Amino acid sequence: MTSALIADALTKRYGRRSALKDCTLDIPAGHVVGLVGPNGAGKSTLLQLACGLLDPTAGRIEVLGARPVSGSPRVGFVAQDTPVYAGLTVADHLRMGAHLNPSWDAVLAERRIAQVGLDPAQKAGKLSGGQRAQLALTVAAAKRPHLLLLDEPVAALDPLARRNFLQGLMELTAEQGMSIVMSSHLVADLERVCDHLIVLVASRVRVAGDVDDLLATHHRLVGRRRDTADLGAGRALVEQSHTEVQSTLVVRSTAPIVDPSWQVDRLDLEDIVLAYMSGATGDGPDRVLEGQR
Protein backbone atom coordinates (compact mmCIF):
# COMPACT_ATOMS: atom_id res chain seq x y z
CA MET A 1 0.00 0.00 0.00
CA THR A 2 1.49 3.35 -1.00
CA SER A 3 1.11 6.42 1.12
CA ALA A 4 -0.52 9.67 0.13
CA LEU A 5 0.78 11.50 3.16
CA ILE A 6 3.35 10.64 5.80
CA ALA A 7 3.97 12.80 8.83
CA ASP A 8 6.72 12.12 11.30
CA ALA A 9 6.86 14.09 14.57
CA LEU A 10 5.38 16.96 12.60
CA THR A 11 5.13 20.20 14.56
CA LYS A 12 3.89 23.68 13.68
CA ARG A 13 4.27 26.46 16.21
CA TYR A 14 3.16 30.09 16.08
CA GLY A 15 5.38 31.74 18.62
CA ARG A 16 4.82 29.67 21.75
CA ARG A 17 1.48 28.30 20.66
CA SER A 18 1.56 24.89 19.02
CA ALA A 19 -1.04 24.34 16.34
CA LEU A 20 0.23 20.84 15.69
CA LYS A 21 2.58 18.98 17.99
CA ASP A 22 4.52 15.82 17.30
CA CYS A 23 2.00 14.44 14.87
CA THR A 24 2.87 11.09 13.33
CA LEU A 25 0.57 9.46 10.81
CA ASP A 26 0.41 7.62 7.53
CA ILE A 27 -2.49 8.17 5.15
CA PRO A 28 -2.85 5.54 2.43
CA ALA A 29 -3.29 6.51 -1.21
CA GLY A 30 -6.27 5.52 -3.31
CA HIS A 31 -8.84 6.16 -0.63
CA VAL A 32 -11.33 8.78 0.37
CA VAL A 33 -9.96 9.50 3.80
CA GLY A 34 -11.90 11.27 6.48
CA LEU A 35 -9.88 13.22 8.99
CA VAL A 36 -12.04 13.78 12.01
CA GLY A 37 -11.42 15.32 15.37
CA PRO A 38 -12.56 18.06 17.71
CA ASN A 39 -11.93 21.72 16.96
CA GLY A 40 -8.30 22.45 17.61
CA ALA A 41 -7.04 18.94 16.97
CA GLY A 42 -4.71 20.27 14.28
CA LYS A 43 -6.61 19.03 11.21
CA SER A 44 -6.52 22.34 9.41
CA THR A 45 -2.85 22.88 10.19
CA LEU A 46 -2.01 19.38 9.00
CA LEU A 47 -3.78 19.92 5.68
CA GLN A 48 -2.16 23.31 5.14
CA LEU A 49 1.23 21.77 5.85
CA ALA A 50 0.38 19.03 3.36
CA CYS A 51 -0.33 21.45 0.52
CA GLY A 52 2.70 23.62 1.26
CA LEU A 53 0.79 26.67 2.45
CA LEU A 54 2.59 26.32 5.77
CA ASP A 55 6.11 25.24 6.53
CA PRO A 56 6.64 22.86 9.45
CA THR A 57 8.50 24.13 12.50
CA ALA A 58 9.90 20.68 13.16
CA GLY A 59 9.46 17.13 11.96
CA ARG A 60 8.97 15.78 8.49
CA ILE A 61 6.06 15.65 6.10
CA GLU A 62 5.94 13.87 2.78
CA VAL A 63 3.09 14.13 0.29
CA LEU A 64 3.05 11.68 -2.63
CA GLY A 65 6.65 10.91 -1.81
CA ALA A 66 7.96 14.47 -1.82
CA ARG A 67 8.24 17.46 0.45
CA PRO A 68 5.15 19.59 -0.17
CA VAL A 69 5.51 22.94 -1.94
CA SER A 70 2.73 25.29 -2.87
CA GLY A 71 2.15 25.36 -6.60
CA SER A 72 2.50 21.61 -7.04
CA PRO A 73 0.36 20.34 -9.92
CA ARG A 74 -0.17 17.02 -8.13
CA VAL A 75 -1.91 18.30 -5.02
CA GLY A 76 -5.24 20.13 -4.98
CA PHE A 77 -6.54 22.03 -2.00
CA VAL A 78 -9.93 23.44 -1.04
CA ALA A 79 -9.39 25.73 1.92
CA GLN A 80 -11.65 26.23 4.88
CA ASP A 81 -14.56 28.60 4.13
CA THR A 82 -13.78 27.94 0.43
CA PRO A 83 -12.35 31.36 -0.51
CA VAL A 84 -13.05 32.59 -4.05
CA TYR A 85 -12.34 35.90 -5.77
CA ALA A 86 -15.43 38.00 -5.08
CA GLY A 87 -14.82 40.29 -8.04
CA LEU A 88 -14.33 37.51 -10.57
CA THR A 89 -17.14 35.66 -12.29
CA VAL A 90 -17.56 31.90 -12.24
CA ALA A 91 -16.26 31.75 -15.81
CA ASP A 92 -13.24 33.86 -14.77
CA HIS A 93 -12.41 31.29 -12.12
CA LEU A 94 -12.37 28.55 -14.73
CA ARG A 95 -10.24 30.72 -16.99
CA MET A 96 -7.86 31.28 -14.10
CA GLY A 97 -7.66 27.52 -13.54
CA ALA A 98 -6.97 26.95 -17.23
CA HIS A 99 -4.21 29.57 -17.26
CA LEU A 100 -2.54 28.48 -14.06
CA ASN A 101 -2.68 24.69 -14.43
CA PRO A 102 -1.07 22.77 -17.29
CA SER A 103 -3.17 19.72 -16.41
CA TRP A 104 -6.47 21.63 -16.50
CA ASP A 105 -9.51 19.63 -17.56
CA ALA A 106 -11.79 22.20 -19.15
CA VAL A 107 -14.46 19.66 -20.08
CA LEU A 108 -14.74 18.43 -16.52
CA ALA A 109 -14.87 21.97 -15.17
CA GLU A 110 -17.59 23.13 -17.50
CA ARG A 111 -19.64 19.99 -17.04
CA ARG A 112 -19.49 20.32 -13.28
CA ILE A 113 -20.45 24.00 -13.35
CA ALA A 114 -23.48 23.13 -15.46
CA GLN A 115 -24.32 20.14 -13.27
CA VAL A 116 -24.43 22.12 -10.05
CA GLY A 117 -26.35 24.88 -11.79
CA LEU A 118 -23.86 27.75 -11.55
CA ASP A 119 -24.30 30.70 -13.91
CA PRO A 120 -20.90 31.31 -15.55
CA ALA A 121 -21.56 35.05 -15.77
CA GLN A 122 -22.29 35.39 -12.06
CA LYS A 123 -19.80 37.18 -9.83
CA ALA A 124 -18.39 34.78 -7.26
CA GLY A 125 -19.02 37.31 -4.50
CA LYS A 126 -22.76 36.94 -5.11
CA LEU A 127 -22.79 33.14 -4.76
CA SER A 128 -24.29 31.36 -1.77
CA GLY A 129 -22.02 29.42 0.53
CA GLY A 130 -22.93 26.14 -1.10
CA GLN A 131 -22.37 27.46 -4.61
CA ARG A 132 -19.05 28.93 -3.54
CA ALA A 133 -17.96 25.58 -2.16
CA GLN A 134 -18.99 23.89 -5.42
CA LEU A 135 -16.98 26.43 -7.40
CA ALA A 136 -13.92 25.93 -5.21
CA LEU A 137 -14.24 22.16 -5.53
CA THR A 138 -14.59 22.43 -9.30
CA VAL A 139 -11.45 24.54 -9.61
CA ALA A 140 -9.51 22.15 -7.39
CA ALA A 141 -10.81 19.02 -9.15
CA ALA A 142 -10.37 20.23 -12.73
CA LYS A 143 -6.69 20.67 -11.96
CA ARG A 144 -6.73 16.85 -11.89
CA PRO A 145 -4.52 16.44 -8.84
CA HIS A 146 -3.40 13.02 -7.64
CA LEU A 147 -4.34 14.04 -4.14
CA LEU A 148 -7.15 16.38 -3.25
CA LEU A 149 -7.16 17.93 0.22
CA LEU A 150 -10.38 19.42 1.55
CA ASP A 151 -10.37 21.41 4.77
CA GLU A 152 -13.83 21.39 6.37
CA PRO A 153 -15.43 22.21 3.04
CA VAL A 154 -19.00 21.69 4.23
CA ALA A 155 -18.75 23.11 7.74
CA ALA A 156 -20.60 26.31 6.87
CA LEU A 157 -23.21 24.80 4.56
CA ASP A 158 -26.85 24.02 5.19
CA PRO A 159 -27.85 20.32 5.07
CA LEU A 160 -29.07 20.41 1.47
CA ALA A 161 -26.00 22.21 0.14
CA ARG A 162 -23.89 19.83 2.19
CA ARG A 163 -25.49 16.81 0.60
CA ASN A 164 -25.09 18.25 -2.89
CA PHE A 165 -21.44 18.98 -2.24
CA LEU A 166 -20.71 15.49 -0.94
CA GLN A 167 -22.65 14.05 -3.86
CA GLY A 168 -20.41 15.98 -6.23
CA LEU A 169 -17.36 14.80 -4.39
CA MET A 170 -18.44 11.18 -4.69
CA GLU A 171 -19.02 11.50 -8.41
CA LEU A 172 -15.55 12.94 -8.78
CA THR A 173 -13.87 10.10 -6.93
CA ALA A 174 -15.80 7.55 -8.92
CA GLU A 175 -14.74 9.15 -12.22
CA GLN A 176 -11.25 10.36 -11.51
CA GLY A 177 -9.94 7.87 -8.99
CA MET A 178 -7.97 10.50 -7.12
CA SER A 179 -7.00 10.17 -3.49
CA ILE A 180 -8.94 12.45 -1.23
CA VAL A 181 -8.32 13.60 2.31
CA MET A 182 -11.16 15.54 3.82
CA SER A 183 -11.32 16.96 7.31
CA SER A 184 -14.47 17.54 9.29
CA HIS A 185 -15.71 17.52 12.81
CA LEU A 186 -18.99 16.04 11.69
CA VAL A 187 -18.85 12.28 11.32
CA ALA A 188 -22.16 12.06 9.50
CA ASP A 189 -20.64 13.97 6.58
CA LEU A 190 -17.67 11.68 6.37
CA GLU A 191 -19.67 8.49 6.77
CA ARG A 192 -21.37 9.17 3.48
CA VAL A 193 -18.22 9.46 1.37
CA CYS A 194 -15.20 8.09 3.20
CA ASP A 195 -13.87 4.55 3.11
CA HIS A 196 -11.00 5.28 5.48
CA LEU A 197 -11.12 7.21 8.71
CA ILE A 198 -8.55 8.85 10.95
CA VAL A 199 -9.48 10.24 14.33
CA LEU A 200 -7.09 13.00 15.33
CA VAL A 201 -7.24 14.37 18.85
CA ALA A 202 -4.70 16.91 20.09
CA SER A 203 -2.30 16.10 17.22
CA ARG A 204 -2.41 12.37 18.00
CA VAL A 205 -3.96 9.67 15.89
CA ARG A 206 -6.46 7.89 18.13
CA VAL A 207 -7.54 5.38 15.54
CA ALA A 208 -7.06 4.88 11.82
CA GLY A 209 -8.55 2.27 9.57
CA ASP A 210 -10.94 1.36 6.80
CA VAL A 211 -14.49 2.24 7.69
CA ASP A 212 -15.73 -1.32 7.18
CA ASP A 213 -13.01 -2.63 9.48
CA LEU A 214 -13.79 -0.11 12.14
CA LEU A 215 -17.46 -0.97 12.02
CA ALA A 216 -16.75 -4.70 12.18
CA THR A 217 -14.28 -4.62 15.04
CA HIS A 218 -15.91 -2.25 17.49
CA HIS A 219 -18.48 -3.41 19.96
CA ARG A 220 -20.45 -1.98 22.80
CA LEU A 221 -20.66 -4.26 25.79
CA VAL A 222 -23.29 -3.72 28.46
CA GLY A 223 -23.44 -5.87 31.58
CA ARG A 224 -23.23 -6.18 35.36
CA ARG A 225 -20.79 -3.75 36.90
CA ARG A 226 -17.33 -5.22 37.04
CA ASP A 227 -13.63 -4.49 36.92
CA THR A 228 -12.38 -3.98 33.36
CA ALA A 229 -8.76 -4.95 33.91
CA ASP A 230 -8.79 -8.11 31.81
CA LEU A 231 -10.81 -8.21 28.65
CA GLY A 232 -8.86 -11.03 27.18
CA ALA A 233 -6.33 -11.22 24.36
CA GLY A 234 -6.96 -9.26 21.15
CA ARG A 235 -9.34 -6.86 22.83
CA ALA A 236 -8.67 -3.21 23.56
CA LEU A 237 -10.75 -0.94 25.71
CA VAL A 238 -11.69 2.31 24.02
CA GLU A 239 -14.12 3.84 26.45
CA GLN A 240 -15.84 2.85 29.64
CA SER A 241 -18.58 4.21 31.82
CA HIS A 242 -20.05 2.76 34.97
CA THR A 243 -23.15 3.19 37.03
CA GLU A 244 -23.88 1.57 40.42
CA VAL A 245 -24.91 -1.69 38.90
CA GLN A 246 -23.93 -1.59 35.27
CA SER A 247 -20.81 -1.17 33.10
CA THR A 248 -20.81 0.02 29.51
CA LEU A 249 -17.66 -0.55 27.49
CA VAL A 250 -16.57 0.23 23.96
CA VAL A 251 -14.13 -2.43 22.92
CA ARG A 252 -12.09 -3.05 19.82
CA SER A 253 -11.74 -6.70 19.04
CA THR A 254 -10.84 -8.50 15.86
CA ALA A 255 -12.62 -11.65 16.95
CA PRO A 256 -16.34 -11.66 17.66
CA ILE A 257 -17.17 -11.42 21.34
CA VAL A 258 -19.12 -14.38 22.58
CA ASP A 259 -19.68 -13.97 26.29
CA PRO A 260 -23.13 -14.49 27.83
CA SER A 261 -22.39 -12.09 30.68
CA TRP A 262 -22.24 -9.17 28.20
CA GLN A 263 -24.92 -7.85 25.97
CA VAL A 264 -23.00 -7.09 22.73
CA ASP A 265 -24.15 -4.37 20.32
CA ARG A 266 -22.87 -3.07 17.01
CA LEU A 267 -21.77 0.55 16.92
CA ASP A 268 -22.23 3.03 14.12
CA LEU A 269 -19.33 5.15 12.94
CA GLU A 270 -20.34 8.21 14.92
CA ASP A 271 -20.43 6.18 18.16
CA ILE A 272 -16.96 4.85 17.45
CA VAL A 273 -15.52 8.29 16.72
CA LEU A 274 -17.17 9.79 19.78
CA ALA A 275 -15.84 6.95 21.92
CA TYR A 276 -12.31 7.69 20.76
CA MET A 277 -12.71 11.42 21.18
CA SER A 278 -14.12 11.20 24.71
CA GLY A 279 -11.73 8.42 25.65
CA ALA A 280 -8.95 10.83 24.81
CA THR A 281 -10.01 13.68 27.02
CA GLY A 282 -7.58 12.45 29.65
CA ASP A 283 -4.79 14.17 27.68
CA GLY A 284 -6.35 17.50 28.59
CA PRO A 285 -3.21 19.64 28.99
CA ASP A 286 -2.10 18.75 25.46
CA ARG A 287 -5.11 20.32 23.83
CA VAL A 288 -4.09 22.81 21.23
CA LEU A 289 -5.77 25.61 19.43
CA GLU A 290 -6.81 25.48 15.84
CA GLY A 291 -4.02 26.64 13.56
CA GLN A 292 -5.72 29.62 12.04
CA ARG A 293 -4.15 32.99 11.45
Place this chain on the structure above:
Amino acid sequence: MIWMTWRQFRTPALATGALLLVLLGGLALTWSEVTELATQTGYTGCQGDACRAAGEAFLQALQRGWASEFHIAAIGALYLLPALVGIFWGAPLVARELESGTYRMVFSQSVSRGRWLLVKLAAGCGAAALGAGLLSLVLTEWAQPIDGASADRMNPLVFAARGIVPIGYATLAFVVGVATGLLLRRTLAAMAVTLLVVISLQIAAPFVVRPWLAQPVTTVSPLQFDGDYGISMSPDTGRMTVHFEPDRRGDWIVSSTTITSTGAEFNGPADMTQCGPRASGGREACQSWLGKQNLSLKVSYVPGSKFWDLQWREFGVLFALTVALSLFSLWWVRRRLV
Protein backbone atom coordinates in the same frame (compact mmCIF):
# COMPACT_ATOMS: atom_id res chain seq x y z
CA MET B 1 -0.32 34.02 -14.66
CA ILE B 2 -0.25 36.93 -17.07
CA TRP B 3 -3.97 36.61 -17.75
CA MET B 4 -4.73 36.43 -14.02
CA THR B 5 -2.56 39.46 -13.30
CA TRP B 6 -4.30 41.45 -16.00
CA ARG B 7 -7.75 40.32 -14.85
CA GLN B 8 -7.13 41.50 -11.29
CA PHE B 9 -5.18 44.61 -12.25
CA ARG B 10 -7.23 45.96 -15.12
CA THR B 11 -9.71 48.09 -13.17
CA PRO B 12 -7.17 50.19 -11.23
CA ALA B 13 -4.87 50.26 -14.26
CA LEU B 14 -7.60 51.54 -16.58
CA ALA B 15 -8.76 54.10 -14.01
CA THR B 16 -5.25 55.50 -13.66
CA GLY B 17 -4.80 55.32 -17.42
CA ALA B 18 -7.94 57.40 -17.96
CA LEU B 19 -6.65 60.09 -15.58
CA LEU B 20 -3.33 60.15 -17.41
CA LEU B 21 -5.10 60.42 -20.75
CA VAL B 22 -6.97 63.51 -19.56
CA LEU B 23 -3.69 65.15 -18.58
CA LEU B 24 -1.94 64.11 -21.77
CA GLY B 25 -4.91 65.39 -23.75
CA GLY B 26 -4.68 68.72 -21.95
CA LEU B 27 -1.00 68.96 -22.74
CA ALA B 28 -1.61 68.08 -26.38
CA LEU B 29 -4.35 70.72 -26.70
CA THR B 30 -2.19 73.44 -25.16
CA TRP B 31 0.94 72.45 -27.06
CA SER B 32 0.34 74.89 -29.88
CA GLU B 33 -0.56 77.65 -27.43
CA VAL B 34 2.86 77.35 -25.80
CA THR B 35 4.83 77.27 -29.04
CA GLU B 36 2.80 80.11 -30.57
CA LEU B 37 3.21 82.34 -27.55
CA ALA B 38 6.91 81.60 -27.53
CA THR B 39 7.12 82.73 -31.15
CA GLN B 40 4.85 85.77 -30.72
CA THR B 41 6.78 87.13 -27.77
CA GLY B 42 10.00 86.66 -29.69
CA TYR B 43 11.40 84.10 -27.28
CA THR B 44 11.82 81.44 -29.95
CA GLY B 45 14.97 82.16 -31.90
CA CYS B 46 16.08 85.00 -29.61
CA GLN B 47 19.77 85.90 -29.41
CA GLY B 48 21.97 86.73 -26.41
CA ASP B 49 20.76 89.30 -23.90
CA ALA B 50 17.41 89.82 -25.59
CA CYS B 51 16.39 86.35 -24.44
CA ARG B 52 15.91 87.32 -20.82
CA ALA B 53 13.37 90.03 -21.60
CA ALA B 54 11.65 87.94 -24.26
CA GLY B 55 11.47 85.04 -21.83
CA GLU B 56 9.83 87.25 -19.21
CA ALA B 57 7.29 88.44 -21.75
CA PHE B 58 6.63 84.85 -22.81
CA LEU B 59 6.00 83.70 -19.23
CA GLN B 60 3.76 86.73 -18.66
CA ALA B 61 1.74 85.92 -21.77
CA LEU B 62 1.46 82.31 -20.70
CA GLN B 63 -0.29 83.27 -17.46
CA ARG B 64 -3.38 84.37 -19.36
CA GLY B 65 -4.18 81.05 -21.04
CA TRP B 66 -4.86 77.49 -19.98
CA ALA B 67 -1.30 76.37 -20.45
CA SER B 68 -0.01 77.50 -17.07
CA GLU B 69 -2.88 75.74 -15.32
CA PHE B 70 -2.13 72.52 -17.14
CA HIS B 71 1.52 72.93 -16.30
CA ILE B 72 0.74 73.08 -12.60
CA ALA B 73 -1.80 70.26 -12.88
CA ALA B 74 0.71 68.01 -14.65
CA ILE B 75 3.43 68.73 -12.08
CA GLY B 76 0.91 68.04 -9.32
CA ALA B 77 -0.13 64.80 -11.02
CA LEU B 78 3.47 63.62 -11.21
CA TYR B 79 3.80 64.22 -7.46
CA LEU B 80 0.48 62.53 -6.76
CA LEU B 81 1.05 59.57 -9.06
CA PRO B 82 3.53 57.67 -6.83
CA ALA B 83 1.20 57.94 -3.84
CA LEU B 84 -1.78 56.76 -5.92
CA VAL B 85 0.18 53.89 -7.44
CA GLY B 86 1.48 52.82 -4.02
CA ILE B 87 -1.92 53.01 -2.33
CA PHE B 88 -4.23 51.64 -4.98
CA TRP B 89 -1.97 49.34 -6.99
CA GLY B 90 0.70 48.22 -4.55
CA ALA B 91 -0.83 47.97 -1.10
CA PRO B 92 -3.86 45.77 -1.96
CA LEU B 93 -1.89 43.50 -4.30
CA VAL B 94 -0.93 40.94 -1.66
CA ALA B 95 -2.76 42.33 1.38
CA ARG B 96 -6.19 41.81 -0.15
CA GLU B 97 -5.37 38.18 -1.00
CA LEU B 98 -4.22 37.59 2.56
CA GLU B 99 -7.23 39.36 4.01
CA SER B 100 -9.86 37.58 1.96
CA GLY B 101 -8.11 34.20 2.12
CA THR B 102 -7.92 33.91 -1.66
CA TYR B 103 -4.15 33.41 -1.42
CA ARG B 104 -5.03 29.85 -0.37
CA MET B 105 -6.86 29.39 -3.65
CA VAL B 106 -4.22 30.88 -5.92
CA PHE B 107 -1.32 29.18 -4.12
CA SER B 108 -3.11 25.87 -4.70
CA GLN B 109 -2.87 26.29 -8.46
CA SER B 110 0.15 24.96 -10.35
CA VAL B 111 2.12 28.18 -10.06
CA SER B 112 4.83 28.84 -7.51
CA ARG B 113 4.48 31.74 -5.11
CA GLY B 114 7.68 33.30 -6.37
CA ARG B 115 6.46 33.33 -9.95
CA TRP B 116 3.05 34.59 -8.88
CA LEU B 117 4.55 37.64 -7.17
CA LEU B 118 7.22 38.15 -9.81
CA VAL B 119 4.68 38.48 -12.61
CA LYS B 120 2.57 40.82 -10.53
CA LEU B 121 5.57 42.96 -9.59
CA ALA B 122 6.74 43.10 -13.18
CA ALA B 123 3.30 44.08 -14.47
CA GLY B 124 2.77 46.72 -11.79
CA CYS B 125 6.25 48.22 -12.11
CA GLY B 126 5.98 48.18 -15.89
CA ALA B 127 2.62 49.93 -15.86
CA ALA B 128 3.79 52.47 -13.26
CA ALA B 129 6.95 53.19 -15.26
CA LEU B 130 4.97 53.49 -18.49
CA GLY B 131 2.40 55.87 -17.01
CA ALA B 132 4.83 58.07 -15.12
CA GLY B 133 7.37 57.98 -17.95
CA LEU B 134 4.85 58.93 -20.61
CA LEU B 135 3.48 61.86 -18.64
CA SER B 136 6.91 63.05 -17.53
CA LEU B 137 8.54 62.86 -20.93
CA VAL B 138 5.61 64.55 -22.67
CA LEU B 139 5.61 67.24 -19.99
CA THR B 140 9.37 67.71 -20.25
CA GLU B 141 9.06 68.15 -24.00
CA TRP B 142 5.99 70.39 -23.69
CA ALA B 143 7.61 72.61 -21.05
CA GLN B 144 10.92 73.02 -22.85
CA PRO B 145 10.31 76.69 -23.81
CA ILE B 146 9.00 77.40 -20.30
CA ASP B 147 12.01 75.80 -18.64
CA GLY B 148 14.27 77.71 -20.99
CA ALA B 149 12.62 81.04 -20.23
CA SER B 150 12.34 80.56 -16.48
CA ALA B 151 15.61 78.66 -16.07
CA ASP B 152 13.86 76.87 -13.25
CA ARG B 153 14.14 73.18 -13.99
CA MET B 154 16.77 72.67 -11.26
CA ASN B 155 14.24 73.97 -8.75
CA PRO B 156 13.62 70.98 -6.45
CA LEU B 157 9.89 71.22 -7.01
CA VAL B 158 10.19 71.17 -10.79
CA PHE B 159 13.13 68.76 -10.95
CA ALA B 160 11.11 65.79 -9.69
CA ALA B 161 8.46 66.41 -12.36
CA ARG B 162 10.84 66.30 -15.31
CA GLY B 163 12.83 63.66 -17.14
CA ILE B 164 13.17 60.14 -15.78
CA VAL B 165 13.01 60.73 -12.02
CA PRO B 166 9.17 60.37 -11.90
CA ILE B 167 9.56 56.83 -13.27
CA GLY B 168 11.78 55.98 -10.31
CA TYR B 169 9.32 57.38 -7.79
CA ALA B 170 6.30 55.62 -9.31
CA THR B 171 7.95 52.18 -9.43
CA LEU B 172 9.44 52.54 -5.96
CA ALA B 173 6.07 53.61 -4.52
CA PHE B 174 4.43 50.56 -6.10
CA VAL B 175 6.95 48.17 -4.57
CA VAL B 176 6.72 49.96 -1.21
CA GLY B 177 2.97 49.32 -1.33
CA VAL B 178 3.43 45.65 -2.17
CA ALA B 179 6.02 45.11 0.56
CA THR B 180 4.01 46.84 3.29
CA GLY B 181 0.93 44.87 2.27
CA LEU B 182 2.96 41.70 2.49
CA LEU B 183 4.25 42.55 5.96
CA LEU B 184 1.12 44.10 7.48
CA ARG B 185 -1.38 41.70 5.88
CA ARG B 186 -4.11 44.37 6.12
CA THR B 187 -5.11 46.44 3.12
CA LEU B 188 -6.13 49.60 4.95
CA ALA B 189 -3.13 49.63 7.24
CA ALA B 190 -0.85 48.99 4.28
CA MET B 191 -2.43 51.87 2.36
CA ALA B 192 -1.91 54.27 5.25
CA VAL B 193 1.69 53.24 5.83
CA THR B 194 2.43 53.37 2.11
CA LEU B 195 1.09 56.91 1.90
CA LEU B 196 3.27 57.94 4.83
CA VAL B 197 6.39 56.33 3.41
CA VAL B 198 5.90 57.77 -0.08
CA ILE B 199 5.28 61.30 1.21
CA SER B 200 8.28 61.17 3.55
CA LEU B 201 10.36 59.96 0.64
CA GLN B 202 9.21 62.85 -1.53
CA ILE B 203 10.00 65.31 1.26
CA ALA B 204 13.33 63.76 2.19
CA ALA B 205 14.58 63.57 -1.38
CA PRO B 206 15.14 67.29 -2.12
CA PHE B 207 16.42 68.08 1.38
CA VAL B 208 18.64 65.12 2.15
CA VAL B 209 19.19 62.76 -0.76
CA ARG B 210 19.49 65.10 -3.70
CA PRO B 211 22.12 67.48 -2.20
CA TRP B 212 24.16 64.44 -1.26
CA LEU B 213 23.83 62.97 -4.75
CA ALA B 214 24.52 66.23 -6.53
CA GLN B 215 27.72 67.10 -4.64
CA PRO B 216 27.20 70.87 -4.86
CA VAL B 217 29.98 73.28 -5.77
CA THR B 218 30.87 75.80 -3.06
CA THR B 219 32.18 79.28 -3.85
CA VAL B 220 33.16 82.11 -1.56
CA SER B 221 33.17 85.67 -2.92
CA PRO B 222 33.46 89.06 -1.21
CA LEU B 223 30.10 90.69 -0.67
CA GLN B 224 29.17 93.48 -3.05
CA PHE B 225 26.36 95.55 -1.63
CA ASP B 226 24.86 96.51 -4.95
CA GLY B 227 22.18 93.89 -5.55
CA ASP B 228 19.14 93.01 -3.49
CA TYR B 229 19.76 91.87 0.01
CA GLY B 230 17.81 91.46 3.19
CA ILE B 231 18.78 92.32 6.76
CA SER B 232 17.17 90.98 9.85
CA MET B 233 18.23 92.09 13.29
CA SER B 234 17.09 92.17 16.83
CA PRO B 235 17.35 95.73 18.24
CA ASP B 236 17.86 94.49 21.82
CA THR B 237 20.81 92.14 21.39
CA GLY B 238 22.24 93.50 18.17
CA ARG B 239 22.08 90.07 16.58
CA MET B 240 22.03 90.53 12.84
CA THR B 241 21.93 88.38 9.74
CA VAL B 242 22.36 89.39 6.14
CA HIS B 243 20.75 87.44 3.37
CA PHE B 244 21.84 87.66 -0.23
CA GLU B 245 20.15 86.12 -3.23
CA PRO B 246 23.06 85.02 -5.37
CA ASP B 247 22.65 85.65 -9.06
CA ARG B 248 22.98 82.13 -10.40
CA ARG B 249 20.35 81.74 -13.08
CA GLY B 250 19.52 78.16 -13.90
CA ASP B 251 21.50 76.68 -11.02
CA TRP B 252 20.13 75.06 -7.93
CA ILE B 253 21.18 77.06 -4.87
CA VAL B 254 21.46 74.53 -2.09
CA SER B 255 22.53 77.08 0.52
CA SER B 256 23.74 80.65 0.66
CA THR B 257 25.25 82.15 3.81
CA THR B 258 27.03 85.34 4.72
CA ILE B 259 30.33 84.61 6.46
CA THR B 260 32.97 86.65 8.22
CA SER B 261 36.68 86.58 7.44
CA THR B 262 37.11 83.63 9.84
CA GLY B 263 34.62 81.57 7.86
CA ALA B 264 31.94 81.54 10.56
CA GLU B 265 28.43 82.61 9.72
CA PHE B 266 27.93 86.34 10.25
CA ASN B 267 25.36 87.11 12.92
CA GLY B 268 26.42 90.44 14.38
CA PRO B 269 26.62 92.04 16.74
CA ALA B 270 25.56 95.12 14.81
CA ASP B 271 26.81 98.58 15.59
CA MET B 272 23.60 100.04 16.98
CA THR B 273 24.67 103.58 16.12
CA GLN B 274 24.85 102.71 12.42
CA CYS B 275 22.11 100.07 11.95
CA GLY B 276 18.76 99.51 13.47
CA PRO B 277 15.81 101.67 14.47
CA ARG B 278 17.83 104.02 16.72
CA ALA B 279 20.55 104.70 14.15
CA SER B 280 20.43 108.10 12.49
CA GLY B 281 22.27 107.44 9.24
CA GLY B 282 19.56 105.35 7.57
CA ARG B 283 20.18 102.49 5.18
CA GLU B 284 23.28 103.97 3.56
CA ALA B 285 25.13 104.27 6.87
CA CYS B 286 24.31 100.70 7.76
CA GLN B 287 25.39 99.51 4.33
CA SER B 288 28.70 101.27 4.54
CA TRP B 289 29.23 99.86 8.05
CA LEU B 290 28.49 96.38 6.70
CA GLY B 291 30.85 97.00 3.83
CA LYS B 292 33.70 97.48 6.34
CA GLN B 293 33.02 94.16 8.09
CA ASN B 294 34.97 92.17 5.53
CA LEU B 295 32.03 89.88 4.77
CA SER B 296 31.87 87.21 2.11
CA LEU B 297 29.08 85.21 0.53
CA LYS B 298 29.39 81.46 0.65
CA VAL B 299 27.20 79.80 -1.93
CA SER B 300 26.73 76.09 -2.36
CA TYR B 301 25.06 75.32 -5.69
CA VAL B 302 24.53 72.70 -8.35
CA PRO B 303 25.13 73.99 -11.88
CA GLY B 304 22.16 73.73 -14.21
CA SER B 305 24.34 71.83 -16.69
CA LYS B 306 24.28 68.86 -14.31
CA PHE B 307 20.51 68.44 -14.78
CA TRP B 308 20.61 65.13 -16.65
CA ASP B 309 23.55 63.86 -14.63
CA LEU B 310 21.55 64.41 -11.45
CA GLN B 311 18.41 62.96 -13.06
CA TRP B 312 20.25 59.71 -13.78
CA ARG B 313 21.79 59.55 -10.33
CA GLU B 314 18.50 60.04 -8.53
CA PHE B 315 16.76 57.61 -10.85
CA GLY B 316 19.56 55.11 -10.19
CA VAL B 317 19.09 55.32 -6.43
CA LEU B 318 15.31 54.92 -6.74
CA PHE B 319 15.72 52.04 -9.16
CA ALA B 320 18.18 50.27 -6.85
CA LEU B 321 15.75 50.65 -3.95
CA THR B 322 12.94 49.27 -6.13
CA VAL B 323 15.00 46.21 -7.04
CA ALA B 324 16.07 45.65 -3.43
CA LEU B 325 12.50 45.86 -2.12
CA SER B 326 11.28 43.56 -4.90
CA LEU B 327 13.88 40.95 -4.04
CA PHE B 328 12.95 41.24 -0.37
CA SER B 329 9.26 40.77 -1.20
CA LEU B 330 10.02 37.73 -3.35
CA TRP B 331 12.09 36.21 -0.58
CA TRP B 332 9.40 36.93 1.98
CA VAL B 333 6.55 35.45 -0.05
CA ARG B 334 8.53 32.25 -0.58
CA ARG B 335 10.09 31.80 2.83
CA ARG B 336 8.26 33.77 5.46
CA LEU B 337 4.65 34.16 4.39
CA VAL B 338 2.17 32.09 6.43
